[in-house]
Amino acid sequence: MKLILLLLLLGQYDLYLARVKYRGGDWYNDPDILVNLAQELNKRTTLRVYPRQVVVDLKSDEIFNYPFLFLTGHGDIQLSDEEVSNLRRYLTSGGFLYADDDYGMDEYFRRGMKKVFPNLEFVELPFDHPIYHILYDFPNGPPKIHKHTGKPPKGYGIFYQGRLVVYYTYESNVSDGWTAVHNDPPEKREQAFRMGINIVLYALTQ
Numbered sequence: 001m002k003l004i005l006l007l008l009l010l011g012q013y014d015l016y017l018a019r020v021k022y023r024g025g026d027w028y029n030d031p032d033i034l035v036n037l038a039q040e041l042n043k044r045t046t047l048r049v050y051p052r053q054v055v056v057d058l059k060s061d062e063i064f065n066y067p068f069l070f071l072t073g074h075g076d077i078q079l080s081d082e083e084v085s086n087l088r089r090y091l092t093s094g095g096f097l098y099a100d101d102d103y104g105m106d107e108y109f110r111r112g113m114k115k116v117f118p119n120l121e122f123v124e125l126p127f128d129h130p131i132y133h134i135l136y137d138f139p140n141g142p143p144k145i146h147k148h149t150g151k152p153p154k155g156y157g158i159f160y161q162g163r164l165v166v167y168y169t170y171e172s173n174v175s176d177g178w179t180a181v182h183n184d185p186p187e188k189r190e191q192a193f194r195m196g197i198n199i200v201l202y203a204l205t206q
Helices: 002-012 033-044 061-065 081-092 106-116 174-178 186-205
Strands: 018-021 054-057 068-073 096-101 154-160 163-170
Touching: 033 174, 033 186, 054 061, 061 081, 068 186, 081 096, 081 106, 081 163, 096 106, 096 186, 106 163, 163 186, 174 186
Parallel strands: 018 054, 018 068, 068 096, 096 163
Antiparallel strands: 154 163
16 A cells, blocks of 8 residues: 555655654754745746655665655764665665755764765865756855854765765755744745755756
């Protein structure tokens, strides 16, 4: 029955936004953010995006059903060898991971990605990279949605065989702007949604 339902849903929508569940930190915070981003994608683009959040476990082959994975949190990210291997296989087979530091996960996320790609490094994306211009223009890179330490927002990537497979925003906190609970002003939330839409659209070109 579950398989039949999944097949029906997969035929109805163009895209499912899947959130990564992991051990060690609050992967689940702000549970409405992907729902709200999906609503904006449905309003502003021709995509038919599933209007709910999908939660996936990295050790499951289910991740291969979704071209876009999202990960966020405030602290530790613990990845087993099985999860590392499966995520590597996913990313090198055409998948895309967007990670947004919700403050406090930077060292743990970088540690995890080093396990996934021991021979690859994060590089800061130049401001003329297509991810900042594919629909909305961000001439100075990712927007600053929340102030944590006052450092400038940064957008980093991991490239595998010339393809951007991981995009990571740091000191930006784009996804916090996808929910109303933080009382961000409308202009900040608009920036956040625009950047989120750019990220999703770019991921689909990969």
